[in-house]
Amino acid sequence: MRRKKHKATRRALRFYRISHGFRQPYKVLLDGNFVHALQEMRKGDAKDLIFRLLGDAVKCYTTPCVQGELKKLGKDFNGARQALKQFPLHKCGHEERCSAAECLLAQLGDKNEEHFFVATQDKALQRQCMAVPGGAVLFASVNGLHLEQPSALQRQAVAAKEQQQLVPSQAERRSVALAGAEGEAGQPRDRPLFRRHKAKGPNPLAVRKKQKLTNAATPGGGGAQQQQQPQPQQQQRPALQKTQQMQQKRAAAAGSGGEQQQEKRKRARRRSKGGEGGAAAGGGSD
Numbered sequence: 001m002r003r004k005k006h007k008a009t010r011r012a013l014r015f016y017r018i019s020h021g022f023r024q025p026y027k028v029l030l031d032g033n034f035v036h037a038l039q040e041m042r043k044g045d046a047k048d049l050i051f052r053l054l055g056d057a058v059k060c061y062t063t064p065c066v067q068g069e070l071k072k073l074g075k076d077f078n079g080a081r082q083a084l085k086q087f088p089l090h091k092c093g094h095e096e097r098c099s100a101a102e103c104l105l106a107q108l109g110d111k112n113e114e115h116f117f118v119a120t121q122d123k124a125l126q127r128q129c130m131a132v133p134g135g136a137v138l139f140a141s142v143n144g145l146h147l148e149q150p151s152a153l154q155r156q157a158v159a160a161k162e163q164q165q166l167v168p169s170q171a172e173r174r175s176v177a178l179a180g181a182e183g184e185a186g187q188p189r190d191r192p193l194f195r196r197h198k199a200k201g202p203n204p205l206a207v208r209k210k211q212k213l214t215n216a217a218t219p220g221g222g223g224a225q226q227q228q229q230p231q232p233q234q235q236q237r238p239a240l241q242k243t244q245q246m247q248q249k250r251a252a253a254a255g256s257g258g259e260q261q262q263e264k265r266k267r268a269r270r271r272s273k274g275g276e277g278g279a280a281a282g283g284g285s286d
């Protein structure tokens with residue numbers, strides 16, 4: 001039973017939070033008869049009970065009109081009057097004090113924009129509050145505190161509001177109508193709204209060079225060119241060997257003695273080893 005009540009309370013709270021923007025700390029307007037009922041049933045402090053029911057921070061208020069009514073009711077309601085004194089007064093704006101029911105209902109207004117919960121035992125006031133689109137009611141019973149379930153009227157109002165949001169507004173309709181008129185008047189419908197970027201060819205960076213492709217395709221024609229290039233290097237080598245041999249022969253013919261001849265031999269060796277480097281070294285020495 002308790003679990004069922006808890007789920008119903010959660011569901012009602014979710015409705016008020018989502019559909020009407022109720023936020024914690026929840027504001028509760030206390031009626032004198034509600035506090036009196038709690039004292040009679042010995043349930044405990046009103047604020048603690050409401051906090052336990054709603055499960056979030058709570059701010060409780062009362063109004064000067066409610067206190068004035070309790071004062072008129074006499075000694076039997078002195079306890080409730082004293083209990084209400086601990087709560088801050090909400091400025092109801094009534095210069096001449098009215099009945100508690102009128103005062104509390106006036107605080108809700110047309111839409112309960114200030115998101116008040118009204119805690120009352122007055123059945124007529126409860127019905128009037130639940131007729132307001134964002135009205136929320138708390139009441140006490142032998143089983144404890146209860147949050148009144150949203151009325152059918154309130155649910156219908158929320159559903160109608162959601163339906164209105166689904167229907168396109170006047171501005172949206174005008175824009176759609178204009179777009180339709182343009183389409184009929186001038187431009188043909190077959191024309192696409194945007195052009196697709198078509199691939200014009202393969203990515204040039206991802207394609208091999210044409211020369212290599214032709215070489216691979218025709219090994220007879222391109223291969224001959226490639227073989228011709230290393231030939232001069234091969235021809236140079238026997239020519240160098242010949243010059244070395246000639247120099248050595250000349251040196252042998254001239255004779256093995258003498259420092260000048262030895263230097264000439266060294267120069268010849270350098271030339272044979274280094275090519276250009278040897279030739280540059282020889283030029284520098286001269």
Ligand SMILES: [Zn+2]
Pocket residue numbers: 063064065066092093094097098103104
């Ligand atoms: Zn008032």
